[in-house]
Amino acid sequence: MRDCPELGYQLLIFDWDGTLVDSIGRIVMAMHLAADACELPRCTDEQVRGIIGLGLPEAIRSLYPHLDDVDLAKRLRQSYSDNYLMLEAEPSALFRGVAEGLASFRAQGYRLAVATGKGRHGLQRVLADRGWLDYFDYSRCADETASKPDPLMLHEILAQSGVAANRALMVGDSSFDLLMAQRAGMDCVAVGYGAQPLQALRKCQPTLAIECFTELHAWLDGRASNQSVGVVLHDR
Structure with a gap:
Protein backbone atom coordinates (compact mmCIF):
# COMPACT_ATOMS: atom_id res chain seq x y z
CA MET A 1 0.00 0.00 0.00
CA ARG A 2 1.39 3.43 -0.91
CA ASP A 3 1.70 6.06 1.81
CA CYS A 4 -1.11 8.61 1.80
CA PRO A 5 -0.45 12.37 1.64
CA GLU A 6 -0.12 13.87 5.10
CA LEU A 7 -2.43 16.74 4.27
CA GLY A 8 -5.72 16.97 2.40
CA TYR A 9 -7.29 14.14 0.46
CA GLN A 10 -6.11 10.55 0.64
CA LEU A 11 -8.34 9.02 -2.02
CA LEU A 12 -9.12 10.36 -5.51
CA ILE A 13 -12.13 8.76 -7.19
CA PHE A 14 -12.66 9.22 -10.92
CA ASP A 15 -15.52 8.64 -13.30
CA TRP A 16 -14.28 6.91 -16.47
CA ASP A 17 -16.11 7.98 -19.67
CA GLY A 18 -15.84 11.71 -20.28
CA THR A 19 -13.53 12.26 -17.30
CA LEU A 20 -10.45 10.15 -17.99
CA VAL A 21 -11.29 8.86 -21.47
CA ASP A 22 -12.60 10.74 -24.52
CA SER A 23 -15.34 8.24 -25.36
CA GLU A 88 -13.95 0.68 -29.33
CA ALA A 89 -11.91 -1.73 -31.49
CA GLU A 90 -9.26 0.96 -31.08
CA PRO A 91 -9.56 2.18 -27.47
CA SER A 92 -10.68 5.76 -26.92
CA ALA A 93 -7.87 8.18 -26.14
CA LEU A 94 -7.18 9.53 -22.68
CA PHE A 95 -7.82 13.23 -22.30
CA ARG A 96 -4.79 15.50 -22.31
CA GLY A 97 -2.85 15.32 -19.09
CA VAL A 98 -4.63 12.26 -17.69
CA ALA A 99 -1.80 9.72 -18.03
CA GLU A 100 0.77 12.07 -16.57
CA GLY A 101 -1.60 13.33 -13.88
CA LEU A 102 -2.60 9.89 -12.63
CA ALA A 103 1.03 8.75 -12.57
CA SER A 104 1.95 11.81 -10.53
CA PHE A 105 -0.94 11.29 -8.09
CA ARG A 106 0.23 7.72 -7.52
CA ALA A 107 3.80 8.88 -6.97
CA GLN A 108 2.57 11.44 -4.42
CA GLY A 109 0.86 8.69 -2.44
CA TYR A 110 -2.79 9.23 -3.31
CA ARG A 111 -4.92 6.13 -3.55
CA LEU A 112 -6.90 6.04 -6.80
CA ALA A 113 -10.35 4.63 -7.56
CA VAL A 114 -12.87 4.45 -10.41
CA ALA A 115 -16.63 4.84 -9.92
CA THR A 116 -18.33 4.31 -13.26
CA GLY A 117 -21.61 3.71 -15.01
CA LYS A 118 -19.88 0.98 -17.02
CA GLY A 119 -20.49 -2.66 -16.27
CA ARG A 120 -17.69 -4.66 -14.67
CA HIS A 121 -16.92 -6.56 -17.87
CA GLY A 122 -16.59 -3.32 -19.82
CA LEU A 123 -14.35 -1.67 -17.25
CA GLN A 124 -12.08 -4.70 -17.00
CA ARG A 125 -11.79 -4.78 -20.79
CA VAL A 126 -10.73 -1.14 -21.11
CA LEU A 127 -8.34 -1.40 -18.17
CA ALA A 128 -6.77 -4.50 -19.72
CA ASP A 129 -6.42 -2.70 -23.05
CA ARG A 130 -4.26 -0.09 -21.28
CA GLY A 131 -2.37 -2.49 -19.05
CA TRP A 132 -4.07 -0.87 -16.06
CA LEU A 133 -5.72 -3.88 -14.40
CA ASP A 134 -3.74 -3.20 -11.22
CA TYR A 135 -3.47 0.57 -11.65
CA PHE A 136 -6.42 1.64 -9.50
CA ASP A 137 -6.71 0.61 -5.86
CA TYR A 138 -10.51 0.30 -5.94
CA SER A 139 -13.33 0.34 -8.48
CA ARG A 140 -17.09 0.03 -8.52
CA CYS A 141 -19.36 -0.46 -11.53
CA ALA A 142 -23.05 0.19 -12.07
CA ASP A 143 -23.96 -3.46 -12.59
CA GLU A 144 -22.64 -4.51 -9.17
CA THR A 145 -24.17 -1.74 -7.07
CA ALA A 146 -26.70 1.10 -7.36
CA SER A 147 -26.46 3.42 -10.36
CA LYS A 148 -25.41 7.02 -9.95
CA PRO A 149 -26.53 9.39 -8.45
CA ASP A 150 -27.22 6.96 -5.60
CA PRO A 151 -24.14 7.25 -3.33
CA LEU A 152 -23.88 3.50 -2.66
CA MET A 153 -20.87 2.90 -4.90
CA LEU A 154 -18.97 5.65 -3.11
CA HIS A 155 -19.98 4.31 0.30
CA GLU A 156 -18.66 0.92 -0.79
CA ILE A 157 -15.34 2.36 -1.98
CA LEU A 158 -14.95 4.27 1.29
CA ALA A 159 -15.73 1.16 3.31
CA GLN A 160 -13.23 -0.90 1.33
CA SER A 161 -10.50 1.73 1.59
CA GLY A 162 -11.11 2.76 5.19
CA VAL A 163 -10.92 6.42 4.11
CA ALA A 164 -13.37 8.93 5.61
CA ALA A 165 -15.66 10.82 3.21
CA ASN A 166 -13.98 14.15 4.03
CA ARG A 167 -10.61 12.73 2.93
CA ALA A 168 -11.90 11.60 -0.47
CA LEU A 169 -12.57 13.55 -3.68
CA MET A 170 -14.87 12.58 -6.58
CA VAL A 171 -14.00 13.83 -10.09
CA GLY A 172 -16.60 13.61 -12.84
CA ASP A 173 -18.14 15.13 -15.94
CA SER A 174 -21.84 14.70 -15.17
CA SER A 175 -24.37 15.94 -12.67
CA PHE A 176 -24.82 12.30 -11.61
CA ASP A 177 -21.20 12.20 -10.42
CA LEU A 178 -21.50 15.44 -8.47
CA LEU A 179 -24.84 14.62 -6.85
CA MET A 180 -23.55 11.17 -5.90
CA ALA A 181 -20.53 12.70 -4.19
CA GLN A 182 -22.56 15.27 -2.33
CA ARG A 183 -24.98 12.61 -1.09
CA ALA A 184 -21.97 10.66 0.17
CA GLY A 185 -20.70 13.72 2.05
CA MET A 186 -17.73 14.05 -0.27
CA ASP A 187 -16.09 16.98 -2.08
CA CYS A 188 -16.31 16.87 -5.86
CA VAL A 189 -14.67 18.30 -8.97
CA ALA A 190 -16.62 19.05 -12.16
CA VAL A 191 -14.77 18.70 -15.46
CA GLY A 192 -16.17 20.65 -18.37
CA TYR A 193 -14.70 18.73 -21.31
CA GLY A 194 -16.90 15.61 -21.09
CA ALA A 195 -20.58 14.79 -21.34
CA GLN A 196 -22.11 17.90 -19.79
CA PRO A 197 -21.01 21.55 -20.11
CA LEU A 198 -19.40 23.27 -17.15
CA GLN A 199 -22.15 25.88 -17.05
CA ALA A 200 -24.69 23.15 -16.25
CA LEU A 201 -22.38 21.37 -13.80
CA ARG A 202 -21.80 24.54 -11.80
CA LYS A 203 -25.46 24.38 -10.75
CA CYS A 204 -24.49 21.37 -8.63
CA GLN A 205 -22.06 23.60 -6.72
CA PRO A 206 -18.93 21.46 -7.07
CA THR A 207 -15.95 22.13 -4.84
CA LEU A 208 -13.93 22.91 -7.97
CA ALA A 209 -14.78 23.33 -11.66
CA ILE A 210 -12.07 22.83 -14.30
CA GLU A 211 -11.79 22.87 -18.08
CA CYS A 212 -8.64 20.74 -18.34
CA PHE A 213 -7.48 17.73 -16.33
CA THR A 214 -4.11 19.36 -15.69
CA GLU A 215 -5.83 21.98 -13.53
CA LEU A 216 -6.66 19.31 -10.96
CA HIS A 217 -3.02 18.60 -10.19
CA ALA A 218 -2.20 22.27 -9.67
CA TRP A 219 -5.22 22.75 -7.42
CA LEU A 220 -4.42 19.74 -5.24
CA ASP A 221 -0.81 20.86 -4.86
CA GLY A 222 -1.91 24.39 -3.98
CA ARG A 223 -4.54 23.14 -1.56
CA ALA A 224 -2.00 21.01 0.32
CA SER A 225 0.47 23.89 0.47
CA ASN A 226 -2.11 26.31 1.82
CA GLN A 227 -3.41 23.81 4.37
CA SER A 228 0.10 23.40 5.70
CA VAL A 229 0.07 27.06 6.71
CA GLY A 230 -3.56 27.08 7.85
CA VAL A 231 -5.17 28.76 4.84
CA VAL A 232 -8.59 27.49 3.73
CA LEU A 233 -9.43 27.62 0.03
CA HIS A 234 -12.91 28.29 -1.37
CA ASP A 235 -13.17 27.37 -5.05
CA ARG A 236 -16.88 27.30 -5.75
Whole structure:
Protein backbone atom coordinates (compact mmCIF):
# COMPACT_ATOMS: atom_id res chain seq x y z
CA MET A 1 0.00 0.00 0.00
CA ARG A 2 1.39 3.43 -0.91
CA ASP A 3 1.70 6.06 1.81
CA CYS A 4 -1.11 8.61 1.80
CA PRO A 5 -0.45 12.37 1.64
CA GLU A 6 -0.12 13.87 5.10
CA LEU A 7 -2.43 16.74 4.27
CA GLY A 8 -5.72 16.97 2.40
CA TYR A 9 -7.29 14.14 0.46
CA GLN A 10 -6.11 10.55 0.64
CA LEU A 11 -8.34 9.02 -2.02
CA LEU A 12 -9.12 10.36 -5.51
CA ILE A 13 -12.13 8.76 -7.19
CA PHE A 14 -12.66 9.22 -10.92
CA ASP A 15 -15.52 8.64 -13.30
CA TRP A 16 -14.28 6.91 -16.47
CA ASP A 17 -16.11 7.98 -19.67
CA GLY A 18 -15.84 11.71 -20.28
CA THR A 19 -13.53 12.26 -17.30
CA LEU A 20 -10.45 10.15 -17.99
CA VAL A 21 -11.29 8.86 -21.47
CA ASP A 22 -12.60 10.74 -24.52
CA SER A 23 -15.34 8.24 -25.36
CA ILE A 24 -18.46 10.44 -25.42
CA GLY A 25 -18.80 10.52 -29.20
CA ARG A 26 -18.63 6.72 -29.39
CA ILE A 27 -21.25 6.33 -26.66
CA VAL A 28 -23.60 8.64 -28.54
CA MET A 29 -23.06 6.83 -31.85
CA ALA A 30 -23.49 3.40 -30.24
CA MET A 31 -26.85 4.46 -28.82
CA HIS A 32 -27.96 5.82 -32.20
CA LEU A 33 -26.98 2.59 -33.95
CA ALA A 34 -28.79 0.55 -31.29
CA ALA A 35 -31.95 2.61 -31.80
CA ASP A 36 -31.74 2.01 -35.56
CA ALA A 37 -31.27 -1.73 -35.06
CA CYS A 38 -34.35 -1.87 -32.81
CA GLU A 39 -36.41 0.40 -35.10
CA LEU A 40 -36.74 3.05 -32.41
CA PRO A 41 -36.47 6.80 -33.02
CA ARG A 42 -33.03 8.20 -32.42
CA CYS A 43 -32.69 10.54 -29.45
CA THR A 44 -30.72 13.73 -30.01
CA ASP A 45 -27.00 13.83 -29.31
CA GLU A 46 -27.72 16.15 -26.41
CA GLN A 47 -30.24 13.74 -24.91
CA VAL A 48 -27.77 10.85 -25.08
CA ARG A 49 -24.98 12.95 -23.59
CA GLY A 50 -27.36 13.84 -20.78
CA ILE A 51 -27.66 10.23 -19.57
CA ILE A 52 -23.96 9.35 -19.72
CA GLY A 53 -22.89 8.29 -16.25
CA LEU A 54 -26.01 6.29 -15.49
CA GLY A 55 -26.01 2.50 -15.58
CA LEU A 56 -27.17 1.19 -18.97
CA PRO A 57 -30.65 0.03 -17.82
CA GLU A 58 -31.26 3.39 -16.13
CA ALA A 59 -29.96 5.27 -19.17
CA ILE A 60 -32.33 3.46 -21.53
CA ARG A 61 -35.29 4.00 -19.20
CA SER A 62 -34.47 7.71 -19.18
CA LEU A 63 -34.14 7.93 -22.97
CA TYR A 64 -37.17 5.73 -23.71
CA PRO A 65 -39.51 6.11 -20.71
CA HIS A 66 -42.48 4.61 -22.58
CA LEU A 67 -40.61 1.50 -23.72
CA ASP A 68 -42.68 -1.17 -21.96
CA ASP A 69 -41.56 -4.10 -24.11
CA VAL A 70 -39.08 -5.93 -21.86
CA ASP A 71 -37.63 -7.98 -24.71
CA LEU A 72 -37.14 -4.89 -26.87
CA ALA A 73 -35.42 -3.06 -24.02
CA LYS A 74 -33.12 -6.05 -23.59
CA ARG A 75 -32.36 -6.06 -27.34
CA LEU A 76 -31.60 -2.34 -27.18
CA ARG A 77 -29.15 -2.83 -24.32
CA GLN A 78 -27.42 -5.68 -26.12
CA SER A 79 -27.26 -3.77 -29.40
CA TYR A 80 -25.76 -0.77 -27.63
CA SER A 81 -23.12 -2.97 -26.01
CA ASP A 82 -22.29 -4.69 -29.30
CA ASN A 83 -22.01 -1.40 -31.18
CA TYR A 84 -19.90 0.23 -28.50
CA LEU A 85 -17.53 -2.73 -28.51
CA MET A 86 -17.24 -2.42 -32.30
CA LEU A 87 -16.51 1.31 -32.08
CA GLU A 88 -13.95 0.68 -29.33
CA ALA A 89 -11.91 -1.73 -31.49
CA GLU A 90 -9.26 0.96 -31.08
CA PRO A 91 -9.56 2.18 -27.47
CA SER A 92 -10.68 5.76 -26.92
CA ALA A 93 -7.87 8.18 -26.14
CA LEU A 94 -7.18 9.53 -22.68
CA PHE A 95 -7.82 13.23 -22.30
CA ARG A 96 -4.79 15.50 -22.31
CA GLY A 97 -2.85 15.32 -19.09
CA VAL A 98 -4.63 12.26 -17.69
CA ALA A 99 -1.80 9.72 -18.03
CA GLU A 100 0.77 12.07 -16.57
CA GLY A 101 -1.60 13.33 -13.88
CA LEU A 102 -2.60 9.89 -12.63
CA ALA A 103 1.03 8.75 -12.57
CA SER A 104 1.95 11.81 -10.53
CA PHE A 105 -0.94 11.29 -8.09
CA ARG A 106 0.23 7.72 -7.52
CA ALA A 107 3.80 8.88 -6.97
CA GLN A 108 2.57 11.44 -4.42
CA GLY A 109 0.86 8.69 -2.44
CA TYR A 110 -2.79 9.23 -3.31
CA ARG A 111 -4.92 6.13 -3.55
CA LEU A 112 -6.90 6.04 -6.80
CA ALA A 113 -10.35 4.63 -7.56
CA VAL A 114 -12.87 4.45 -10.41
CA ALA A 115 -16.63 4.84 -9.92
CA THR A 116 -18.33 4.31 -13.26
CA GLY A 117 -21.61 3.71 -15.01
CA LYS A 118 -19.88 0.98 -17.02
CA GLY A 119 -20.49 -2.66 -16.27
CA ARG A 120 -17.69 -4.66 -14.67
CA HIS A 121 -16.92 -6.56 -17.87
CA GLY A 122 -16.59 -3.32 -19.82
CA LEU A 123 -14.35 -1.67 -17.25
CA GLN A 124 -12.08 -4.70 -17.00
CA ARG A 125 -11.79 -4.78 -20.79
CA VAL A 126 -10.73 -1.14 -21.11
CA LEU A 127 -8.34 -1.40 -18.17
CA ALA A 128 -6.77 -4.50 -19.72
CA ASP A 129 -6.42 -2.70 -23.05
CA ARG A 130 -4.26 -0.09 -21.28
CA GLY A 131 -2.37 -2.49 -19.05
CA TRP A 132 -4.07 -0.87 -16.06
CA LEU A 133 -5.72 -3.88 -14.40
CA ASP A 134 -3.74 -3.20 -11.22
CA TYR A 135 -3.47 0.57 -11.65
CA PHE A 136 -6.42 1.64 -9.50
CA ASP A 137 -6.71 0.61 -5.86
CA TYR A 138 -10.51 0.30 -5.94
CA SER A 139 -13.33 0.34 -8.48
CA ARG A 140 -17.09 0.03 -8.52
CA CYS A 141 -19.36 -0.46 -11.53
CA ALA A 142 -23.05 0.19 -12.07
CA ASP A 143 -23.96 -3.46 -12.59
CA GLU A 144 -22.64 -4.51 -9.17
CA THR A 145 -24.17 -1.74 -7.07
CA ALA A 146 -26.70 1.10 -7.36
CA SER A 147 -26.46 3.42 -10.36
CA LYS A 148 -25.41 7.02 -9.95
CA PRO A 149 -26.53 9.39 -8.45
CA ASP A 150 -27.22 6.96 -5.60
CA PRO A 151 -24.14 7.25 -3.33
CA LEU A 152 -23.88 3.50 -2.66
CA MET A 153 -20.87 2.90 -4.90
CA LEU A 154 -18.97 5.65 -3.11
CA HIS A 155 -19.98 4.31 0.30
CA GLU A 156 -18.66 0.92 -0.79
CA ILE A 157 -15.34 2.36 -1.98
CA LEU A 158 -14.95 4.27 1.29
CA ALA A 159 -15.73 1.16 3.31
CA GLN A 160 -13.23 -0.90 1.33
CA SER A 161 -10.50 1.73 1.59
CA GLY A 162 -11.11 2.76 5.19
CA VAL A 163 -10.92 6.42 4.11
CA ALA A 164 -13.37 8.93 5.61
CA ALA A 165 -15.66 10.82 3.21
CA ASN A 166 -13.98 14.15 4.03
CA ARG A 167 -10.61 12.73 2.93
CA ALA A 168 -11.90 11.60 -0.47
CA LEU A 169 -12.57 13.55 -3.68
CA MET A 170 -14.87 12.58 -6.58
CA VAL A 171 -14.00 13.83 -10.09
CA GLY A 172 -16.60 13.61 -12.84
CA ASP A 173 -18.14 15.13 -15.94
CA SER A 174 -21.84 14.70 -15.17
CA SER A 175 -24.37 15.94 -12.67
CA PHE A 176 -24.82 12.30 -11.61
CA ASP A 177 -21.20 12.20 -10.42
CA LEU A 178 -21.50 15.44 -8.47
CA LEU A 179 -24.84 14.62 -6.85
CA MET A 180 -23.55 11.17 -5.90
CA ALA A 181 -20.53 12.70 -4.19
CA GLN A 182 -22.56 15.27 -2.33
CA ARG A 183 -24.98 12.61 -1.09
CA ALA A 184 -21.97 10.66 0.17
CA GLY A 185 -20.70 13.72 2.05
CA MET A 186 -17.73 14.05 -0.27
CA ASP A 187 -16.09 16.98 -2.08
CA CYS A 188 -16.31 16.87 -5.86
CA VAL A 189 -14.67 18.30 -8.97
CA ALA A 190 -16.62 19.05 -12.16
CA VAL A 191 -14.77 18.70 -15.46
CA GLY A 192 -16.17 20.65 -18.37
CA TYR A 193 -14.70 18.73 -21.31
CA GLY A 194 -16.90 15.61 -21.09
CA ALA A 195 -20.58 14.79 -21.34
CA GLN A 196 -22.11 17.90 -19.79
CA PRO A 197 -21.01 21.55 -20.11
CA LEU A 198 -19.40 23.27 -17.15
CA GLN A 199 -22.15 25.88 -17.05
CA ALA A 200 -24.69 23.15 -16.25
CA LEU A 201 -22.38 21.37 -13.80
CA ARG A 202 -21.80 24.54 -11.80
CA LYS A 203 -25.46 24.38 -10.75
CA CYS A 204 -24.49 21.37 -8.63
CA GLN A 205 -22.06 23.60 -6.72
CA PRO A 206 -18.93 21.46 -7.07
CA THR A 207 -15.95 22.13 -4.84
CA LEU A 208 -13.93 22.91 -7.97
CA ALA A 209 -14.78 23.33 -11.66
CA ILE A 210 -12.07 22.83 -14.30
CA GLU A 211 -11.79 22.87 -18.08
CA CYS A 212 -8.64 20.74 -18.34
CA PHE A 213 -7.48 17.73 -16.33
CA THR A 214 -4.11 19.36 -15.69
CA GLU A 215 -5.83 21.98 -13.53
CA LEU A 216 -6.66 19.31 -10.96
CA HIS A 217 -3.02 18.60 -10.19
CA ALA A 218 -2.20 22.27 -9.67
CA TRP A 219 -5.22 22.75 -7.42
CA LEU A 220 -4.42 19.74 -5.24
CA ASP A 221 -0.81 20.86 -4.86
CA GLY A 222 -1.91 24.39 -3.98
CA ARG A 223 -4.54 23.14 -1.56
CA ALA A 224 -2.00 21.01 0.32
CA SER A 225 0.47 23.89 0.47
CA ASN A 226 -2.11 26.31 1.82
CA GLN A 227 -3.41 23.81 4.37
CA SER A 228 0.10 23.40 5.70
CA VAL A 229 0.07 27.06 6.71
CA GLY A 230 -3.56 27.08 7.85
CA VAL A 231 -5.17 28.76 4.84
CA VAL A 232 -8.59 27.49 3.73
CA LEU A 233 -9.43 27.62 0.03
CA HIS A 234 -12.91 28.29 -1.37
CA ASP A 235 -13.17 27.37 -5.05
CA ARG A 236 -16.88 27.30 -5.75
